[in-house]
Amino acid sequence: MSNENVMTRRGLFAKIGILLNGLVAAALAVPIGRFLLSSITRGRADGYLSWVSLGPVSQFPEGETRLATFRNPYVMPTDGKTADTACWVRRVDADRFQVFAVNCAHLGCPVRWFPQSGLFMCPCHGGAYYRDGARASGPPERGLFEYPYKVTNGAIVIQAGELPTPGSTAAADKRQPPCA
């Protein structure tokens, strides 16, 4: 009572106890944090992206746009059908392609191709795109997302693996002019 600054033996032990718990908590926080953030850290340096085949180029007639599907390269055993992904393949001419994500560049709903009017239309908020993926009208601020592609051994192969979203690296391809 006379001197509150005096450290008693039990007081010291209590403080050591708190310190010890703090140390153990800090040590455990590292693996817990790494576990929680693993879905982010794994994707660093394009860890999720791979080249996937969409099948032989002969499936895609010149001048037409067709729906193709592929299995996402990064899968978990519980994914079921959700790891199957669709994309729109436009064959411009013999060796030029455009592979669009089905996800609208506005908020990700699946756009549908209408060959008669040459437009992709989104069922959610009314976005529309021209045949080359450029924005035609509606709320999207940019054109459709495009997958990088190459033709290997007569098959069209795209680089995919991440959900394309307006802010993702997969979407950081060229911004298209508002009018084509």
Place this chain on the structure above:
Amino acid sequence: MRLIKRVGEWFDLRLQLAEPIRDVAEHPVPRNTASWFYVFGSAALTVFCLQVVTGVLLALVYVPSAAEAWSSLQALNYQVTLGWFIRALHGWGSNFMVAIVLVHMVQVFLFGAYKFPRELTWIIGVFLLLMTLGMAFTGQVLRFDQDAYWGLGIGASIASRVPVVGPAIVKLMLGGPIIAGATLSRFFAVHVFVIPGLLIGFVALHVLMVVKLGINEWPMPGRVVRRATYLGEYHALTRRDGAPFVPYAIWKDLIFAACVLAAVAGCALVFGPFGPTGEPDPTIIQTVPKPDYFFLWLYALLSLLPPALETPALLIGPVIAIGALILLPFLSGEGEKSWRRRPIAVLTVLLIAVTLGTFTRLAQYTPWSPKMSAWSGEPVPQQFLHGATALERQGALVFQAKQCRNCHSLGEKGGQRGPALDGVAVRLTQDQLIRQVIQGGGNMPAYGKNLSPAETTALVAFLRTLHPAGQAPARDASRDIVLSEPGPPDATATR
């Protein structure tokens, strides 16, 4: 009887709960708060209890795996005895809970109950509202169907717009690079463990504070809240005009809670469970995803905001809205409680209600979305083709085949994305029609690359016939003057 008393005493000696429970039950409340306006908080708590019970029951069968969730919901609907009813109770309970929490909040706001000393009760209430909405959204995800799948895509697209850390938030939210197994598992954990755990804790605090601080007295115009005097006034009021909560006020809570439970059960019985809609297979793109009722206003807002405003509104709007709700008791912690003396408060509630109601109504028929099947499903009404020339009829065919109908209605059938074209010839001259079709503009795509000159001619010839019987089509006045002049003006004479 004596045995029951002895058993009770045996437990109470160890639990020591009888005294505090009696205190809570008999704490005095102002007589005029025993009102039908004061029943919404307890009703929300009752529905929450129903949600916990039905949620546990559903978890007995539901499989939180992207590969099997949808089929386990089918099993609940069609295979497990009364599984459909438990699903319906949980789904309708969710809608009722959001509705009652909102009504409770409006009542508390209009009765000035958030003012001193109940500021923290209000703030915890704001968190409870956010958690209730969080439960509604995550619950919609667990109903793992096409709406859930694409709804997650919308959530991810919104999250990705956060500057710098957006893509990381998306991966954290999805548990991986795409919407898949890990996504459903983590939404299950959030819906079943994280938010309910927080909810139970916060509800306990919320109720504890209501008991400790006393229920808000009936607001009287002119009875002004002042920090220095309020507590004394309130205690004087409960001493002078108080009655024990049980049974004086609680009977109305009990009757209303029973009515709400009966209403949930009635809706569940009559309308059945929600969905699931189609299987969550991302390769099935013939789908029109839509959020649940309480997020429809947001769906409408996302369609109607100008594109450039959208990201700021999505990222800053919630911060402002939640911030305003939290700051409210600090900005007006004193003063009048009665809605009769707070016109701005009443107008604010009305404005928000009308706005949300309008957006919700709009989202039910989505005038902004092209009607994907109108071009092949809705024939051109006969009256528009009566007496039409061959060219005009060909134009009507072009009109349908090029999917103009998906966005433009004729005879009130078709899309509402663009204006109805029943009387378009009165509004636009021939030249303006040609320009609009070829170049687009005003939110219409340009069709120049998709129409041959012959198709354009036919289409515009058809559009020129779309005017009411008594009104002539629009024409360019200068055209008549130019055509009536004998020859081109002498270019040199005007110099």
